[in-house]
Amino acid sequence: MDGQSQNIKTLANGESQSAGTGFLSSDQRDILRIFLRNRLSVLGLGIVIFWLVVAIIGPALAPLPPQEMDIMNRRSPPNAAHPLGTDWLGRDVFSRVLHGTPITLLIGIVPIALAILIGVPTGAIAGYSGGRVESLIMRTADIFLSVPALVLAIAVTAALGPSLLNAMIAVSVVWWPWYTRLIHSQTLSLSKRVFVEAAIGLGASHRSIIVRHLLPNMASSIFVRGSLDLGFAVLTMAGLGFIGMGAQAPSPEWGLAVSLGRRFMPEFWWISVFPGLAIFSVVLGFNLLGDGIRDALDPEIRGR
Numbered sequence: 551m552d553g554q555s556q557n558i559k560t561l562a563n564g565e566s567q568s569a570g571t572g573f574l575s576s577d578q579r580d581i582l583r584i585f586l587r588n589r590l591s592v593l594g595l596g597i598v599i600f601w602l603v604v605a606i607i608g609p610a611l612a613p614l615p616p617q618e619m620d621i622m623n624r625r626s627p628p629n630a631a632h633p634l635g636t637d638w639l640g641r642d643v644f645s646r647v648l649h650g651t652p653i654t655l656l657i658g659i660v661p662i663a664l665a666i667l668i669g670v671p672t673g674a675i676a677g678y679s680g681g682r683v684e685s686l687i688m689r690t691a692d693i694f695l696s697v698p699a700l701v702l703a704i705a706v707t708a709a710l711g712p713s714l715l716n717a718m719i720a721v722s723v724v725w726w727p728w729y730t731r732l733i734h735s736q737t738l739s740l741s742k743r744v745f746v747e748a749a750i751g752l753g754a755s756h757r758s759i760i761v762r763h764l765l766p767n768m769a770s771s772i773f774v775r776g777s778l779d780l781g782f783a784v785l786t787m788a789g790l791g792f793i794g795m796g797a798q799a800p801s802p803e804w805g806l807a808v809s810l811g812r813r814f815m816p817e818f819w820w821i822s823v824f825p826g827l828a829i830f831s832v833v834l835g836f837n838l839l840g841d842g843i844r845d846a847l848d849p850e851i852r853g854r
Contacts, residue, residue: 584846591842597835605655608648616649616802617641625818635820637811643824650802650825654832657718657796657803658784662776664722669729670772674760676730677737688734691727699724703786707795714803717796721786725779732775736768774844781836788829804829 585591620640628635634643676687694702706720740746741764749759790796791805799806804825811821 581846585842588842588845590838591845594835594838594840594842597831598839601651601655601832601835604648605652608651612642612645612648614642614645616646617800618645625814625821627818628820634824635818637807637821638814638818643807643820646802646807647804647825647828650804650807651828653714653797653801653803654784654788654805654829657714657787658780658832658836661718661721661787662725662779662783664718665725665779666729666772666776668722669726670733670765670768672726673730673733674737674764674768677734678741678756678760678764684734687730691730694723694727695731700786700789703790704793704795707790712795712798714797714801717787717790720790721783724786725783728779729772729775732771733768736771737764740764740767770847774840774847777836777843778840781833781840784829784836785833 618641620636620642622640623632623636624640625638626632626636626640632642632644634647636642637646672687672691676684697705703717703720703724706723707716710716710719737760746759746763749763754762787796788803788805788808791803792809794809797803797806799810807825808822808829811818811825814821
């Protein structure tokens, strides 16, 4: 019996843990090889790393404080003293872009993290429990998904009041149902696998089965979805800032900078164009990175 129990334990844990010895397993090496072979994915990774570095050290390297005004050089075009020009108050656009980088990245990452923290557990519970619990969770998610994402985000922000924190809450409210649906469908599939039945046979609790066996097998799907959603979250937060529902003046957040600078278009184009290009590059980087991760983790591609 001891030997049989040991075999069942091995079966229960075998599919929920990654195989391989050494620094990288063969599957991990294949994933890395496929990712590095895709030049666009590597480009996306480079863009994301660049902006992460800027977010960490950029504010310290900015030539001027974000709110410092040079009244004598208001709306100056890009020049040696101000590489990206100055805005209508004489503030250095380059310094404000650098100071706005950590804010923009943070307001893109935090809502997705909150959406994952809400959507993953609810999806797993719905898929594993079934019955009324499943119906209640999934119908609630369907109600949220029935409203266009940006419209729902605007409505939530308007109800809570325009602010950076409320905008992040609004975006997380928009995104959690997508993770609930993803995890729900995968839980329904995985719960029928042999290693789950073996864990049940060993007397494992429902919580243990979800946490130790189901969620680890869904980690790659969560990671892929999250990496793809980061770019859209940054864009959505920038959109909320653009219409005045997100960051409030005098914050150097990029979406707000584009919104305030549009009053001076097209003559003083640099006030809006450079923050807009920064948003474009961040969203592009996250999208290319997410596509590369998705392809690298696709078992059909790895099997070729």
